[in-house]
Amino acid sequence: MGAVMGTFSSLQTKQRRPSKDIAWWYYQYQRDKIEDELEMTIVCHRPEGLEQLEAQTNFTKRELQVLYRGFKNECPSGVVNEETFKQIYAQFFPHGDASTYAHYLFNAFDTTQTGSVKFEDFVTALSILLRGTVHEKLRWTFNLYDINKDGYINKEEMIDIVKAIYDMMGKYTYPVLKEDTPRQHVDVFFQKMDKNKDGIVTLDEFLESCQEDDNIMRSLQLFQNVM
Amino acid sequence: MAAGVAAWLPFARAAAIGWMPVANCPMPLAPADKNKRQDELIILNVSGRRFQTWRTTLERYPDTLLGSTEKEFFFNEDTKEYFFDRDPEVFRCVLNFYRTGKLHYPRYECISAYDDELAFYGILPEIIGDCCYEEYKDRKRENAERLMDDNDSENNQESMPSLSFRQTMWRAFENPHTSTLALVFYYVTGFFIAVSVITNVVETVPCGTVPGSKELPCGERYSVAFFCLDTACVMIFTVEYLLRLFAPPSRYRFIRSVMSIIDVVAIMPYYIGLVMTDNEDVSGAFVTLRVFRVFRIFKFSRHSQGLRILGYTLKSCASELGFLLFSLTMAIIIFATVMFYAEKGSSASKFTSIPASFWYTIVTMTTLGYGDMVPKTIAGKIFGSICSLSGVLVIALPVPVIVSNFSRIYHQNQRADKRRAQKKARLARIRVAKTGSSNAYLHSKRNGLLNEALELTGTPEDEHMGKTTSLIESQHHHLLHCLEKTTGLSYLVDDPLLSVRTSTIKNHEFIDEQMFEQNCMESSMQNYPSTRSPSLSSHPGLTTTCCSRRSKKTTHLPNSNLPATRLRSMQELSTIHIQGSEQPSLTTRPPPTTSK
Secondary structure (H helix, E strand, O other): OOOEEEEOOOOOOOOOOOOOHHHHHHHHHHHHHHHHHHHHHEEEEEOOOHHHHHHHOOOOHHHHHHHHHHHHHHOOOOEEEHHHHHHHHHHHOOOOOOHHHHHHHHHHHOOOOOOEEEHHHHHHHHHHHHHOOHHHHHHHHHHHHOOOOOOOEEHHHHHHHHHHHHHOOOOOOOOOOOOOHHHHHHHHHHHHHOOOOOOEEOHHHHHHHHHHOHHHHHHHOHHHHOO | OOOHHHHHHHHHHHHHHHHHHHOOOOOOOOOOOOOOOOOOEEEEEEOOEEEEEEHHHHOOOOOOOOOOHHHHHHEEOOOOEEEEOOOHHHHHHHHHHHHHOOEOOOOOOOHHHHHHHHHHHOOOHHHEOHHHHHHHHHHHHHHHHHHHHHHHHHHHHOOOOOOOHHHHHHHHHHOHHHOHHHHHHHHHHHHHHHHHHHHHHHOOOEEEEOOOOOEEEHHHHOHHHHHHHHHHHHHHHHHHHHHHHHOOOOHHHHHHOHHHHHHHHHHHHHHHHHHOOOOHHHHHHHHHHHHHHHHHHHHHHHOOHHHHHHHHHHHHOHHHHHHHHHHHHHHHHHHHHHHHHHHOOOOOOOOOOHHHHHHHHHHHHOOOOOOOOOOOOHHHHHHHHHHHHHHHHHHHOHHHHHHHHHHHHHHHHHHHHHHHHHHHHHHHHHHHHHHHHHHHHHHHHHHHHHHHHHHHHOOOOOHHHOOOOOHHHHHHHHHHHHHHHHHOOEEEOOOOOOEEEOOOOOOOOOOOHHHHHHHHHHHHHOOOOOOOOOOOOOOOOOOOOOOOOOOOOOOOOOOOOOOHHHHHHHHHOOOOOOOOOOOHHHHOOOOOOOOO
16 A cells, blocks of 8 residues: 555653552553554555556546545545544534434445545545446445444344434424334335345345335436536 | 535535435436536736636635626636736635635734725625634724724814704813813813812811910811802802703713712712701711812812723723722631631730731731731731731732723823824825815816917917826816816815805806906905805806907906915916915916825
């Protein structure tokens, strides 16, 4: 990976053997302080070259440029952490609470589970979502729904996702959101998706069911020209 | 939605794919991006400094100048850039607003210049970010106060056409410099206040002995004299108070004001003393009432600005003073208690009770140290020293706040006074400049017509008399000339601000010689200088030829009564006469350049 990690300070952690109580406390305090500072020092991440990204994704150079400029504007350090991600996403849904759904989204973007999304991850995911094949898009969506990444979607995961989506609407809706609406929604979903009725949706079931549904197919094409 | 986040909209829309399988109903159609322009760089040339940004950056705020099609008015086809003839420094802040979504206020910038620029670009100042908003508001408030100050003083100096007697009196009371009578009144009352206060003081001085009795204070020795003085002062004060009561526009508010209360308190004791007879019981109370006579000294606050500022400062520092008082009280109680119990053991101790110890604590904390009460035990001495040390601290803390408040208000007042004083000189200089430019018009008019006359008469003489005027000046003069032609009136120069004299002669701009002479004679017999000449009676035999056809005539001096200025002017001007002004230099030949 051509990633360059720039550190802004050259603080080294002091390695002291904790001998007495007071000294031990002081050492811990120093370590925590230094850890905090180290966190701040892992700041600058630069993505791979434009050509490489162009080869890896389905975007043109110009589109990548526009994407990167927007990305860098909001995240000057080059990586998005979950907090920033949630803040950005929340700005698009001012009436509701988008943090839960943003959390799931973040986990879907952060394929390596490092806790931060670099520009490459961002662009790769976007490439799938906007320019990918139907198969790829559906697989990505399956990955999003599969919260614990075990390869199966069960009802609880689905209810969480659907609740998160409803949360984004906010409190002031018409008709007013009832308590068991998410559950009912999930039941409908499972009826459609769960072919063998075992309470779990696998990837193949998901792919099959979605491809049968015209509505879903059509809606997947909606965002073709977003860029 | 913040502007910068708009770049992430594609991502948000892409992430919506996650809702699709869950949705029960079909999705609405996406809006088509009809003119999918590639984002292009725009060059903004502000007074020579080139700024470049993306078009989409500017379009984030479509209700501003740069974000809307209004900027097309500034597009320069030749250089393919947008040119603004404005301040590039402030433009930097404006452009940063588009880029970051936050508007900042640079501290070195003048507030009104900044406001002007914001108004030009169509940006509301309310969106200034929190980091700079406080500073902006403070500066704006200061500026507004200054403007109000200027307006007030301006209004004071305007000669109002007709004020009622009551209003003139009120103005005279508020500002003694408006008329001589007010000034006299001001000084007279000041004098009597001083006399009254001095008599109060001198009354109590022992004045030598009367044979056969003990030493008497002057008040009792010369009681009649003092009584007369007192009566006189009180009469003056009463008259003044009644006049002040009559004058103000809102009597109720006046009665409630501090100064009027002081006035009342100053004169009441006398009247109460008159009313009360020599009743033994109440004479004690009567003596107490005399104490209130000392309040007359507060009447001086009308005369002294410093005193007023002090009062205002104390009022505005009420919270600091309250804090001072509170902390002092706390400390006094604590230390008094401690001292009392410390000194309880010692014999013949003066610290008989806690309230008695209050006196010691106050005297010690304010570092007075009379020495009438001193601790004798060791513990008492220790606590006493702690008490005096802490006293210094407690008092020293709130005092600088009060001092700085006083200083700020005092200097503000000084600045206001200085501005007012400078303003007069400034206005005078501005007036001269204005008359210069207005005279330039008349002179150019004269010269222009002179040239025309010369052309008509065919004599190539004195063409250099026409001084060169810039294009703008000549256009301005042409405009004024058109106005004259439209209205049939003409401009005269006889007082600094142009005044228009109505002429009964229609379509005739310039005064005929004879008429002018007649005018001069008439007006010279009236008060000179007159700003409004009497309406001219139509003189039989007046030529009503068009003004441009004027033949050169030499002037005869009709009247030796004419003042020297007019004489000179008539000598100098050969064809067209302008009624002489008090500024002879302007009518002498050739006029100096008066370009601004």
